[in-house]
Amino acid sequence: MADRDGTDGAAGLDGLIIPPLSRRGFVMTSLMSGLTLATTRVExxxxxxxxxxxxxxxxKIPAGDGPxxxxxxxxEGAGPFPIVLVVEEIFGVHDYIKDICRRLAKLGxxxxxxxxxxxxxxxxxxxxxxxxxRDVIAKTPDAQWIGDLDATAAWAASAAKGDPQRLAVMGWCRGGRDVWLYAxxxxxxxxAVAWYGPLGGERTDIQLRTAGDVAADIKAPLLALYGGADTGIPVASVEEARDRAKVAGRDVxxxxxPDAPHxxxxxxxxxxxxEAAEDGWNRALAFLQAHGVG
Structure with a gap:
């Protein structure tokens, strides 16, 4: 049975959530400025x-163990506005992710x-x-960030004029992987919109299932946007996840x-x-509208 906020709580997730969740203090207490330092970038x-x-x-979002x-x-205005949870790459909420939020805000x-x-x-x-x-991503329990996205959705509805009846999630790279699990x-x-999120990966005691593992369990229509020239995510693995979802009656x-990299x-x-970025963005926006998030 779903909780009142639409989540499954600890039940029915086949190990995706492991209560009770051990919390720790925040290392980052504010967002970074500028772009990430961890990748070669254009000017x-x-x-x-x-x-x-x-x-x-x-x-600052209340997350149980601190802001x-x-x-x-x-x-601007009275709202309520449809909510999009934006899930970062591995590089943090830097200027690119912030800009995506502003792009979405301009669209309502x-x-x-x-x-x-x-x-x-x-x-x-x-x-x-x-x-x-190694030191951050692999040590972040799926239970933790899933709980944080739930807290974010609740905060958006209560403090940011968001409409909880029109809730979506969109993520890139590792965030694309997380979109599958959150769905x-x-x-x-x-x-849900997943941009080139890995479908496989190592299973651990804090990250029990891959995105491919949950394909048949997604509860929301999902748009998957992937590059055929992505050397880290075989097209066959994405097609297999899609087919597994469709066999289970899920909407993917x-x-x-074909020529786009990761x-x-x-x-x-x-x-x-x-060209691929603009087409994917337009498809993502149309997908949100088609499913009542707009």
């Missing part, structure tokens, strides 16, 4: 979205990106992607951009592919 972001006509900036830093952007959404790795490390100082994966967790999601729409939407990195 500047291709897209820069201003804050005219919207309310945008860093906020969690997050970035919130929403339209309350977009919130919580810093889901704030307890495990200070991503603003880290320069080695391998160290981020398997939350029954009241209207839509898969789009493969990170093709990241307009601050050499991996950016404008």
């Amino acid at each position: 500047a972001q291709v897209i820069h979205t201003d804050a005219a006509g919207i309310v945008a900036g860093e906020v 969690m830093p997050a970035y919130r952007a929403m339209p 959404y309350c977009a919130v990106a919580p810093e889901l790795y704030a307890r495990q490390g200070d991503l603003s100082t880290m320069t080695d992607p391998k160290a981020i994966i 398997a967790h939350r029954r009241d999601l209207r839509a 729409e898969l789009v493969i951009y 990170g093709f939407h990241a307009d601050y990195r050499p991996s950016y592919r404008r």
Whole structure:
């Protein structure tokens, strides 16, 4: 049975949530400024979205063990606004993720990106992607960030003029992986958009299931946007996840951009592919609208 907030609580998730969850203090108490230091990047972001006509900036979200830093952007006005939970890459809530929130706010959404790795490390100082994966990502329990996304959704509805009846999630890279898992967790999601999220990976005692493992369990329509030239995510693995979901009666729409590499939407990195990024963005927006998030 779902809890009143639309989540499954500890039941029915086949190990996705492990109560009670051991909490720790926050290492990051505020968001980083600028772009991540942990990747080679172009000189500047291709897209820069201003804050005219919207309310945008860093906020603190109650997360049970202290205030969690997050970035919130929403339209000016009374609301309520449809909510999009924005899930970061491995690099933290930096300027690219903040800009995505502002892009969504300009279109009428309350977009919130919580810093889901704030307890495990200070991503603003880290320069080695391998160290981020080893020391931060691998040590972040799925139970922790899932609970933090639930807290973010609740905060958006109560403090940011968000409409809990129009809730969606969108994530990139590791955040795309998390979109699959969150869609398997939350029954009241209207839509989910996963940008090149890994389907496989190591299973551990704090990360028990992969995104591919939960494909047949997702509870919301999911749009999967992947690159055919992504050397880390075989197209066959994505197609297998889609097929497993469809056999189970789940709604998954898969789009493969044949020549696009991993990170093709990241307009601050050499991996950016404008045509695929723009087409994927337009498809994502149409997907939200088609499923009542708009």
